[in-house]
Amino acid sequence: MRTAYHEQLSELNKTLGQMCELSGTTMEHATQALLQADLDVAERLLEDSKGMSKLVADAEEQAFRLLALQAPVAGELREVVSGFQIAADIDRMYALALHVAKVARMRHPDPALPEEVRGYFAEMGRLAVRLAQGARDVLDTEDASAALALDTDDDAMDDLHRHLFSVLMDREWPHGVAAAVDVTLLGRYYERFADHAVAVGRRVVFQATGQTPEQIVGSVESD
Amino acid sequence: MRTAYHEQLSELNKTLGQMCELSGTTMEHATQALLQADLDVAERLLEDSKGMSKLVADAEEQAFRLLALQAPVAGELREVVSGFQIAADIDRMYALALHVAKVARMRHPDPALPEEVRGYFAEMGRLAVRLAQGARDVLDTEDASAALALDTDDDAMDDLHRHLFSVLMDREWPHGVAAAVDVTLLGRYYERFADHAVAVGRRVVFQATGQTPEQIVGSVESD
Numbered sequence: 001m002r003t004a005y006h007e008q009l010s011e012l013n014k015t016l017g018q019m020c021e022l023s024g025t026t027m028e029h030a031t032q033a034l035l036q037a038d039l040d041v042a043e044r045l046l047e048d049s050k051g052m053s054k055l056v057a058d059a060e061e062q063a064f065r066l067l068a069l070q071a072p073v074a075g076e077l078r079e080v081v082s083g084f085q086i087a088a089d090i091d092r093m094y095a096l097a098l099h100v101a102k103v104a105r106m107r108h109p110d111p112a113l114p115e116e117v118r119g120y121f122a123e124m125g126r127l128a129v130r131l132a133q134g135a136r137d138v139l140d141t142e143d144a145s146a147a148l149a150l151d152t153d154d155d156a157m158d159d160l161h162r163h164l165f166s167v168l169m170d171r172e173w174p175h176g177v178a179a180a181v182d183v184t185l186l187g188r189y190y191e192r193f194a195d196h197a198v199a200v201g202r203r204v205v206f207q208a209t210g211q212t213p214e215q216i217v218g219s220v221e222s223d
Numbered sequence: 224m225r226t227a228y229h230e231q232l233s234e235l236n237k238t239l240g241q242m243c244e245l246s247g248t249t250m251e252h253a254t255q256a257l258l259q260a261d262l263d264v265a266e267r268l269l270e271d272s273k274g275m276s277k278l279v280a281d282a283e284e285q286a287f288r289l290l291a292l293q294a295p296v297a298g299e300l301r302e303v304v305s306g307f308q309i310a311a312d313i314d315r316m317y318a319l320a321l322h323v324a325k326v327a328r329m330r331h332p333d334p335a336l337p338e339e340v341r342g343y344f345a346e347m348g349r350l351a352v353r354l355a356q357g358a359r360d361v362l363d364t365e366d367a368s369a370a371l372a373l374d375t376d377d378d379a380m381d382d383l384h385r386h387l388f389s390v391l392m393d394r395e396w397p398h399g400v401a402a403a404v405d406v407t408l409l410g411r412y413y414e415r416f417a418d419h420a421v422a423v424g425r426r427v428v429f430q431a432t433g434q435t436p437e438q439i440v441g442s443v444e445s446d
Contacts, residue, residue: 168401177403
């Protein structure tokens with residue numbers, strides 16, 4: 001039975017990894033659609049959301065199958081339950097990437113972003129994609145240091161987000177309120193995407209070890 | 224064993240109900256802090272967030288205890304897993320209510336809201352509180368019609384949210400970009416709060432019956 005458990009758990013983790021990959025590439029393309037006001041790219045993303053629904057359904061089925069195995073022990077139960085939570089986090093990342101694509105589509109043929117904030121979103125997009133890849137790596141390796149490293153990119157995202165707000169608020173913003181509203185919401189989508197990626201990394205480590213990444217890396221350092 | 228299962232499930236649902244209640248009252252007070260620029264109310268909410276952490280931990284422990292009961296059958300597994308998901312939704316509602324309180328605190332002693340959008344937020348706050356109460360009622364009754372009724376309030380919330388954006392975008396908005404950013408984010412917090420309340424209602428019905436609220440109410444009507 002333990003063999004069956006570990007095989008099925010690795011199948012679940014593989015599905016979660018695919019979900020992470022899809023969220024990352026979707027955010028990559030959504031950012032491209034946003035920066036280049038590329039309607040085709042935006043529409044392709046928005047018309048093709050069945051891939052994620054299928055993966056979410058697969059992940060939940062795999063997790064239910066694990067729960068239905070005879071008498072999983074306490075640690076295993078936590079592992080499987082966190083599988084559901086990780087699936088929900090990644091599904092939300094995907095939804096946020098689609099929100100970005102929707103703004104690009106809505107404003108087309110105009111660019112949604114005034115020139116002076118494009119650089120912020122190029123960088124936020126790059127960080128978001130890297131966070132999704134990082135979360136995927138943590139799913140593969142269960143490595144606590146890799147999970148903690150996600151915090152660094154998340155901090156960078158928060159910094160950009162704060163700077164973006166100061167651009168909106170402090171300078172003479174010449175682009176009007178409508179553009180400010182778009183930029184505000186878009187900034188929030190990227191920031192929340194990053195938060196969920198960090199949550200995925202933390203959950204993976206906790207499910208694998210029963211400890212937070214800080215507890216593990218701290219205890220390694222104090223060895 | 225079935226008795227133990229049902230007793231523990233009802234204990235879990237009681238905890239989830241308390242969480243819903245706390246999210247609702249927190250949003251009620253946060254809205255009050257926002258509308259009246261009341262720093263004391265905002266700070267009291269923000270200093271006192273341990274109550275929800277405790278309830279979330281209780282709910283998760285109760286759900287794990289249910290999973291650890293010998294061999295819960297398939298429907299029971301789904302019921303318990305959706306308990307975790309419901310807890311996450313309500314926890315997020317609470318976090319969004321605190322976000323509202325934070326904006327009120329940040330802008331104090333100024334009001335965060337220009338006079339002309341106060342009415343929108345008074346109404347969005349009222350709807351949010353009613354949605355939290357409604358979700359709590361669905362937790363108590365598992366009633367599909369009550370879950371569907373949440374959609375009506377959520378639609379009203381979405382309408383207000385759209386109108387709010389048209390106020391921001393279409394008229395001569397005289398309050399500057401900073402106020403527009405606040406109003407944009409606040410509007411989103413209320414809208415997401417409503418989405419989570421609707422999700423709670425849907426999950427409760429699905430966990431109890433294996434059907435969506437539409438399937439049930441539809442099948443009743445076609446009897």
